[in-house]
Amino acid sequence: MTMGYSVFDTLRELDSIVDFARAKLQWDILFFINSKGPSSVSEIAEGTNNSKKAVIDAIRKLIDKELVVKVKYDVYDLSEKGKELLNKLNDLINNKTLKENIMENSDLASVNVNPAQYFYLIELLKAALINNDILPIERISRELGISRQTLKYYVDLFVNKKIFKKINKKSLFGKIRTCYILTSEGKKIAYKIPILIKIRNNIFLKILLKTTFSLRYESALIRLMAFLSLSAPIIIYYRNVSIVHIIGIIWLYILIFTTLLSIFAYTAMR
Structure with a gap:
């Protein structure tokens, strides 16, 4: 349990700095500079397949966050804080225990989730199992301390992987609201993950x-x-x-x- 929540705390920290769901270009720029070294706006735009304007706007935000520094003219490099951020992400992605947990579960391996997605999936599956197979989006967002937008990004990701299903449900007052429910495939995966088995039987x-x-x-x-x-x-x-x-x-x-x-x-x- 401790290892799990320490990893999730790292995920939450990274997400609070650069939002996984809404700041994809910022992550792309960080990854590009990390692999290529100091790069110009033109090189970054070409390498990430984005317009110069979009890249400049994203770089400005990264500079405000002290993740990127200007080397000269329009050439930018990672700051020490930026390097530290990517090192944390790299450690998370290469976490040996996480990889073993994913590979041990053939159903989980088949849906092709990386270690970062793995912990969001665990939390979503756990919440659904506790809440009669329905995802309480607002409560999950509030308890995990992540933005609703970020949570929605991961929910949609797992909907595409057939783990959850999006349905429209009518309330007692006749109002239609969108719900996400755990599918039979999702249950099949959940019931093979040790920590979720313990929760199910607890x-x-x-x-x-x-x-x-x-x-x-x-x-x-x-x-x-x-x-x-x-x-x-x-x-x-x-x-x-x-x-x-x-x-x-x-x-x-x-x-x-x-x-x-x-x-x-x-x-x-x-």
Whole structure:
């Protein structure tokens, strides 16, 4: 679990600097300069198959982010920060454990996902399994701390790979909304990934996530701590009020129950 979330934290950090979904040209420029060395605008435009204007606009943004520096005239090179960024991405892509996890799962290998996509896929599959095979886009975006646009990019990617399916669903009030559901092919993949098998069989984790309206164990704990820490002072302050005394007893049982639930959920994940 720790390795997984450290990798995902790296993904989130990279995405916060240069958005994977909306800044493809910026990534292309970084990759081009990294492979070719200091390059002119014309060389970059030709190498990335983009107009000079688009390249200049993208380079300006990269300079603002301190990822690219001007060498002379219209020649640009990676800054130290830019090199560090690409080194992190390279380490992520070449992560041996990730590659082994992907290759061990023949179904996952067949859909041709790279290590970066792998972790987004795991999080999406996990969220769908917890949420009755439906992807709660807003909640995933909020809990993972990534933009909705970036999340949508990966969802669409996996829709094209037949892991999820886009459908239109009518609400109780007759309003049509777009939903993404896990396909049978997606379930086939999910049920062969060790971490998802553990989650599927972890009844304690499912109860914990359901009761806290969370998608991740860490998020559930944060919400529990927030609830308990905010409610405790109020109960203590009004402890002499009869109804609050009863609420305090219920609160104590909730504390014991959720603590044990968290421990059992964590133990079952190991």
